[in-house]
Amino acid sequence: MFKVTDNRFYTGDSSPLFTREIAQQCRQFHGQIEGYTPTPLVSLPHLAKKLGVKSIQVKDESHRFGLNAFKVLGGSYALARLLAEHLNVDIADIDMKTIGSKLPEPVVFITATAGNHGTGVAWAAREMGQKAVVYMPKGSSLASVERIKGLGAECIVTDVNYDDTVRLASQMADEKDWILVQDTAWQGYTKIPTWISQGYMTMADEAIQQLQDTDSDLPTHVFLQAGVGAMAGGILGYLVDALGSANFKSVIVEPDAADCIYRSGEAGDIVNVSGDLKSIMAGLACGEPNPVTWPILKASSSQFVSVADEVSALGMRILGNPLRGDNKVISGESGAICMGLLYLLATDPKGKQIASELGLNQDSSILLFSTEGDTNQERYQQIVWQGKLAYC
Template sequence: MLKVSKNPNYTGEVCELFSKDAAQATRAFHQQIEGYTPTPLVSLPNLAKQLGVKAILVKDESKRFGLNAFKVLGGSYALGRVLAEHLNMDISEIDLKTVASKLEKPLVFTTATAGNHGTGVAWAAREMAQKAVVYMPAGSPQASVDRIRGLGAECIVTDVNYDDTVRLANQTAEENGWMLVQDTAWEGYEQIPTWISQGYMTMADEAVEQAEAMEEGLPTHVLLQAGVGAMAGGVLGFLADRLGADNFNAIIGEPAAADCIYRSGLAGEMVNVTGSLSSIMAGLACGEPNPVTWPILRDCSHSFMSVEDKVAATGMRILGNPLKGDEAVISGESGAITMGMLYLLMTTEEGRAHAEMMGLGEDSVVMLFSTEGDTNPARYRRIVWEGEQAL
């Protein structure tokens, strides 16, 4: 159920692309968007006591811009940077509500997505009065398709997996002269994925600011989920610069069906995973690491984990059904994986051995990022109400 590897390649080296200064610039952009407010950092003291740690702090991204997920942070910042470059303006001069008036005609942005990233791009394109075309891999839930179309974007479901859908979106963008806004990178396509990962730093900057104001204090352990590693790398890069890489342990978790970061961690170099990549964690079902953020994960992660779907399902049930006195957090499959990981690390014989290696114990302040809410409501109910994917 749990595969764990301590990172043999840790150096603690920080990356200037994901510094605290860069995070301030991305947050300043997001702060000028109508409806911006920091999402809650929820403390779960009773669960912390039960699991044997000092504190558990959960960043609840279901409250982000009314979109039920964090991904809009990356998509909106990337679109802002693209438009700023197109108009030869500074990003600080980009106003989502007025930028369209500076263009002769709307631009067309396209992307491939498992759901949340495409929602963010569609929302940002709508806010900026631009157009969006979103591609989704085979088996994508209709709820995600409907949500993206409801934001005014065209949404096309393919008959291939996520990584092949990315290639299709790229090909279509080149053929039509559209702007690809993809949250993974490859040789020759690195600038926009970098901006997307930088956009995610707003979430981490808020979390550190909030933790500093709480009696629980700054994290000693941060559990991050990874698909291609765009969010995990961006957040970890910021935290390593802001807190000092040696002052906390970062544990990176993925679904077993698409554990490219786990395998890359073992190998010390990027390793791709192929096949259907089928997982309830659709947002993490990616087989090819992002080369922009992989070096950060290699240099600053303490451990890597590969876990079965039922681990994420357990995290969903724990967060949605809290101990008396703790606050409920509605977390989707990709959002709850880290809570499931923490629970198994602290409550099972196998897990406790790994927890000791990670330094998890009674003095630990653990920070988690619940990156989405119930973005697939029907499956959320099957898991949380009906017990699907039980341990």
């Protein structure tokens, strides 16, 4: 059901790309967007008691700008940086509602996505008066396609997997002189993916401030889900800078059908995974690690974990059906993977041994990021209501 590998290459080193200072600049930009408010940090004290830890805090990104997912943080920041660069102004001078009037014609942004990133780019492009073209891999849900189209973007579903869809979007950007806004990187394409990962740090900066404002314990253990590792690397980099790597342990979790970060963690260098990459966790079904964020994941992750889809389904049910006195979190497939794993670490015999090695005990304060809500409502109901992918 899950595989774990310790990070033999851990150094605890920080990254100059992902710091608290940069995160606060990103948050300042997000803060001027109409409708901005920090998403809830949900405390689950009764679940914490049941699982034998001191506290569990869940950052609920289903409330982000009404888009039901966190990805807009990266897309909006990257688009703003691109337009600021185009106009030769500081990003602090970018007003999303008026930037379009400063351009002779709309800029066309193109991206590949499993769903949430494309939604974020489409929303940001619309808010800035620009255009977006979104490519999606084969098997993408109709709900995701319609959501993106509803934001005014053109959306095309390809007949190839996610990583090949990224290559197709890059090719189209070159052919049509559009701007590629992708949340992974490769040789010669690093600036925009770096901005995207930096944009994600806003939610980590919010979370730490929320803990401090409520006199709650800072995390001793952080669980982060990974696809290409753009979000996990950005958040981990921030936390290493803000808290110090010696003060918490981090666990990177991904679906076993696309566990490129897990395999890279075993090898100590980037390992790509090919094939259909079929998983219910569409947002994490990526086979090629982001080289921008891989160095911080290699340096400062404590463990890498590869899990079956049933683990995510378990997490969705736990968050959506809380113990009495705890608040409910509607978490989608990619959002709930870490909660499912945390539960197994506390209850499964194999998990308990791993938990002991991680130092998970009654003094542990856990921080999780539920990165999406029920973005695919039909699948959410199949899993949470009908018991699809039950853990046995």
